[in-house]
Amino acid sequence: MDITEPISRKLLHLGRIYLHALAKQVDHLDINRYHDFLTLIYLHNGQLTQKALGQLLDKDKSSLVSIIDLLTEKGYVYREINPADRREQLLKITAKAEQEVPEIIKAFEGINNSTTENISAADLKTFNRVLAQMEENLRAHTLTETNVETKS
CATH class of the missing domain: 1.20.5 (Single alpha-helices involved in coiled-coils or other helix-helix interfaces)
Known part of the structure; x- marks a missing residue:
């Protein structure tokens, strides 16, 4: 019997190795996951809604709320009512995030370069x-x- 390996296994394996490499580079920071969420919020400069972030990262509303709550507890983001549409909340970064996210971005760039070498x-x-x-x-x-x- 020939067993076909799921494509997902290789993708998940690569993802785990990638995230482990990232964690090693930024382990001194007060965040151990959701670096990509935090980076996107930072790069959108306070103009990203929770709904838009969920769509960008393909996350359902309840998962996203939990992630944003964690990032808020850690002191990286806060929510602000969107003055253009009071039903929406804009995601803003704190001074702590302003200091630390550039280091996370630099780590992503380094890992991307190492990953794609040759x-x-x-x-x-x-x-x-x-x-x-x-x-x-x-x-x-x-x-x-x-x-x-x-x-x-």
């Missing part, structure tokens, strides 16, 4: 294109399955 720009472009196509395929397949189940 890989040509053309291969990276192909890799990113293939990943995007895989995501599109899975989303289309999942949508098709959902529609079939709904009709049953």
Whole structure:
């Protein structure tokens, strides 16, 4: 019997190695996860809503609230009512985040450079294109399955 290895296993394995490398570089900071969330909030300079962040990172509302609550408890972000739409909350960074996030970004850049060392720009472009196509395929397949189940 030939057992096919799930693609997800390799992707998850690479993700764990990547996050371990990141954690080693920023372990002296007061945050041990959600660096990507914090970085996105920082880069959007106070103009990112919780809903938009959830869409960017494909997180459901309840998970996102828990993550933002943790980042708030750690003193990295706070919420502010959006003056343009009072139903929305903008995510803002604190002075602590202003000091520490550039170091996180630098760590991401270093790990990205190490990870892609000896890989040509053309291969990276192909890799990113293939990943995007895989995501599109899975989303289309999942949508098709959902529609079939709904009709049953």
